[in-house]
Amino acid sequence: MKIIIKKLDSKFFNIFSLINYTFIDLTLLFNFYLNFKKSKLHLKGNFAYSDELKTLKSEGVIKIKKVYNSSTIKELEKEFDYLKDNFKNLSRAKIEAKINKKFLDEQFFSKGEKYYKRFLKNIQINDPFIKAPQLLKIALNQTFIDIAKNYFNTDHIYITGVNFRRSYFNHLPASDTQMYHRDRNSFKILKVFIYLNNVDEDIGPFQYVLKSHKKWPLLSNRKYRWDDDYIKKIYGSKSIFSATSSVGDVIIADTTGFHKGKNLNKRYRTMLTLNYSTFAEKESKKVKIKKFESYPFKISDEQKNILKYSSVET
Numbered sequence: 001m002k003i004i005i006k007k008l009d010s011k012f013f014n015i016f017s018l019i020n021y022t023f024i025d026l027t028l029l030f031n032f033y034l035n036f037k038k039s040k041l042h043l044k045g046n047f048a049y050s051d052e053l054k055t056l057k058s059e060g061v062i063k064i065k066k067v068y069n070s071s072t073i074k075e076l077e078k079e080f081d082y083l084k085d086n087f088k089n090l091s092r093a094k095i096e097a098k099i100n101k102k103f104l105d106e107q108f109f110s111k112g113e114k115y116y117k118r119f120l121k122n123i124q125i126n127d128p129f130i131k132a133p134q135l136l137k138i139a140l141n142q143t144f145i146d147i148a149k150n151y152f153n154t155d156h157i158y159i160t161g162v163n164f165r166r167s168y169f170n171h172l173p174a175s176d177t178q179m180y181h182r183d184r185n186s187f188k189i190l191k192v193f194i195y196l197n198n199v200d201e202d203i204g205p206f207q208y209v210l211k212s213h214k215k216w217p218l219l220s221n222r223k224y225r226w227d228d229d230y231i232k233k234i235y236g237s238k239s240i241f242s243a244t245s246s247v248g249d250v251i252i253a254d255t256t257g258f259h260k261g262k263n264l265n266k267r268y269r270t271m272l273t274l275n276y277s278t279f280a281e282k283e284s285k286k287v288k289i290k291k292f293e294s295y296p297f298k299i300s301d302e303q304k305n306i307l308k309y310s311s312v313e314t
């Protein structure tokens with residue numbers, strides 16, 4: 001159903017999409033209030049990021065500088081490079097070039113990254129919290145948890161998604177995630193983006209339409225993906241926040257506002273994305289984790305609860 005509607009709404013003004021997406025928006029809103037457990041927010045002492053939080057609430061996106069030192073990020077990049085060299089570690093990667101193959105197979109893969117990157121927009125590591133256990137420690141970073149708790153104004157927040165991905169520069173047309181859209185997996189959703197390399201305007205920064213998490217035209221529900229011209233017309237070009245960043249910085253955004261990944265003009269961008277929300281995301285696979293005792297660091301009971309919506313590997 002979702003695929004058919006996406007196909008239709010890319011073609012013409014579609015009343016069915018308008019009804020469908022508006023219905024989804026309302027269902028999410030309804031579920032959000034239905035599931036919302038009124039709990040007092042318990043935070044110890046002064047919250048170090050209260051200014052950032054204010055900006056996040058009003059604009060929908062923030063950049064926090066130097067959260068990690070470069071050696072930590074280098075380690076993560078090394079880990080990505082190591083994992084990506086085994087075909088079994090990759091999620092199914094869609095071939096975007098017009099050739100006689102739909103997905104990256106072992107034959108293409110075996111010719112090396114320099115070869116296969118011409119045919120696809122990105123590759124992803126499957127089950128990142130299992131393949132790279134240290135990523136779970138990053139997801140449980142108290143700063144991210146506290147920001148999410150404050151943003152949603154509840155103690156009941158959960159890790160609802162993770163993505164470990166490298167996007168390539170090539171001459172293929174912009175893919176789905178490179179066009180503006182609003183995530184509709186949850187009424188509100190916070191994503192933490194950690195780039196593993198410096199990202200300037202040519203290396204495909206995450207782009208966000210300021211304040212669009214609060215306000216969007218109802219008619220924008222007639223399509224899922226929008227081009228730059230439409231967004232500029234509705235919100236103005238000054239509303240577009242381009243999250244260029246140096247290694248170690250972290251971007252946090254409420255992706256129920258309009259956003260996209262900018263097309264790359266050179267090299268590649270490797271990025272870890274962590275999702276936080278107040279209940280499980282709709283139409284998304286559960287995040288897979290190992291048994292808690294298999295991780296090389298201690299996971300407290302409170303942290304275990306934050307992973308309530310994940311599935312534990314048996």
Ligand SMILES: [Fe+2]
Nearest residue numbers: 181182183255
């Ligand atoms: Fe998105």
